[in-house]
Amino acid sequence: MTNGSNRILDEFAKLMTDAAGAAQGVRREVETAFQAQAERALNAMDVVQREEFEMVREMALKAREENAALTARIEALEAQLADAGASKAAKTDSKPASSTRTKK
Known part of the structure; x- marks a missing residue:
């Protein structure tokens, strides 16, 4: 059994x-x-796959940083131009007028 x-x-x-x-x-x-x-x-x-998303995200962050740096550079150049223009205008205004007049 x-x-x-x-x-x-x-x-x-x-x-x-x-x-x-x-x-x-x-x-x-x-x-x-x-x-x-x-x-x-x-x-x-x-x-979109995760890898592609992360790659595009990194590219966007890099572009943002570059954009901020370029904006700061443009503002600095504009400030220099404004200072140069103001000092040039001040020099031409501060010159004495010529005392020689033409006689008639």
Whole structure:
């Protein structure tokens, strides 16, 4: 009798092992199908990948920094031009008028 119950238990264990293997195979198939469907849906929505987003974000930050530096440089140059124009105007205003007049 022990031989018969061992045989039944062995068959049952083999059946469960096969069922577990089949379940893993089904799980892999479902995961693959789900991933493919998710990729198709994301491609249809025209979603940007994370790497591309980060690259464009870094480019935008760099452009912003360059823009701020150029703005500061322009303001400094405009200030220099304004100072040069004011000092030039002051020099021409401070010169004495010529005392030589033409006689009639």
